[in-house]
Amino acid sequence: MVWPEFGRYGRVWSPWREMERLQQDMNRFLSRESTPYSTTFPAVNIWASDQDVIVTAEVPGADPENLDITVAENVLKLTGSRKPEELKPGEVSHRRERVSGEFARTFRLPYAVDSGKVDASYEKGILKVRLPRAEADKPKKIAIKSQK
Amino acid sequence: MAEKEMQKREASSPVETERTKNMKVFIPRVDICETQDAIVLLADMPGVDEKSIDITLEKNVLTLSGRVEPDTHEGYRSAYVEYEAGDYERAFTLSDEIDRDRIEASVKNGVLKLTLPKAEPVKLRKINVKSA
Numbered sequence: 001m002v003w004p005e006f007g008r009y010g011r012v013w014s015p016w017r018e019m020e021r022l023q024q025d026m027n028r029f030l031s032r033e034s035t036p037y038s039t040t041f042p043a044v045n046i047w048a049s050d051q052d053v054i055v056t057a058e059v060p061g062a063d064p065e066n067l068d069i070t071v072a073e074n075v076l077k078l079t080g081s082r083k084p085e086e087l088k089p090g091e092v093s094h095r096r097e098r099v100s101g102e103f104a105r106t107f108r109l110p111y112a113v114d115s116g117k118v119d120a121s122y123e124k125g126i127l128k129v130r131l132p133r134a135e136a137d138k139p140k141k142i143a144i145k146s147q148k
Numbered sequence: 149m150a151e152k153e154m155q156k157r158e159a160s161s162p163v164e165t166e167r168t169k170n171m172k173v174f175i176p177r178v179d180i181c182e183t184q185d186a187i188v189l190l191a192d193m194p195g196v197d198e199k200s201i202d203i204t205l206e207k208n209v210l211t212l213s214g215r216v217e218p219d220t221h222e223g224y225r226s227a228y229v230e231y232e233a234g235d236y237e238r239a240f241t242l243s244d245e246i247d248r249d250r251i252e253a254s255v256k257n258g259v260l261k262l263t264l265p266k267a268e269p270v271k272l273r274k275i276n277v278k279s280a
Contacts, residue, residue, distance in 0.1 A: 043156070043231035047224035054221055058194040058231055060258035085179055085190065094180040098192050110227050125194035125258015 041099040042127075044078070048110045050139075052132040055107070060125030061098075067122065069129055071115040076131070079104040112137040159237055172234030176212065176260075180240075187246070187264040193236045194258035195219075201260060203253055205246065211239040212260065 047054040055076060059067065067080040084100035087093055113131035120129040159173040167173070176191040193201070196214035204211045219233035245267040252263040 044228070045219065045226070045230060046228035047221045048227040049224045053227070054224060056219065058258075060192040060194040061190075062257065085181065087181060088183070090184055092182045094182060094187075096179050097177040098179050098190065099177070107228070122257070124197050125192070 040105065041103050042078075042105070044105060044107065046107065046109070050133070052130055053109050053111075053113060055109075055127075055129040055131065057105075057127045057129075058125065059122075059127050062122070062125075062127075064122045067127060069118070069120055071113060071118055071131060073112045073134075074109045076107045076109055076113075076129070077104070078107075078127075156231060156234075158234075169235075171218070172232055173237050174234050175238050176214070176236045178238070185266055187242070187266070189240075189260075189262040189264070191236075191238070191260040191262070192258065193255075193260055195233060196236065196255065196258060196260070198255045201253075201255060203251075203260075203262065205242075205248060205251065208242045208246070209239055210242055210262075210264070211237070212262075213237045214260075 042057045042059040044055060044057045047056070055078075057078060059080065059082075062080055062082055066082075067078070070077045070079075079102070081102040082098075082100045109131065112134040114134045115131075117132045118129060120127065122128075156174045159175045176193045178192075179190045181188050191212060193212075193214045193216075195216035200215040202211075202213045214236040216233050216235055242264065247265045247267040250265045254261050
């Protein structure tokens, strides 16, 4: 039990003020710790239809040879790296905001995909991967026999 | 780097100008380095190519702007969203005198590279003081 400090808020200790303080602390904690969604580089969007999934990622300045996509059932793994700009002697860096280094991201897709039919393209710094749904995973319509 | 910093930062729209297109504007992340004879700027602008980028230098304010096509896929529903497509805008004040005629710009894989060569330094002129 922490005894309230009297000197802090004036003469009288008030439970309301104490609660307000707690709320402020909580807000500060939440605003620092939480983001609307978990993001690490690169940012990814996933689009789905009944037939296939499209995964797009903003990976500007990557060498397509340094990008690796692996798929196993409904798990997609995207790994790669972006080389940092090397400074030569005599050069001075003013700003360094771009993300560099290695990255690895794993996603669970809405359904299992056929890893043999995945195709990927890289254009204008955006990676686009199209993954068709596995035949075995497609929903099947079951005919109901009517009995007379 | 903290998670929050990874996200795209949305530009605060200045009061003086308003965009006709209802699209978000983002601040591209940049690396700027100064070499002996130039300032080299790299900006991450995924979705932008050489046709959809505008670079202007007015007095010593350098403005970069890039237009991005909206990221929509017909017949698909959005299953997971981490980024939004939007235009890019950012302006810098340049401290050194720049040789405007030799500015070079190129875009590759969504990264803009801008080389701003420094102008030849103004030659010092010594003024002789004659004795009266």
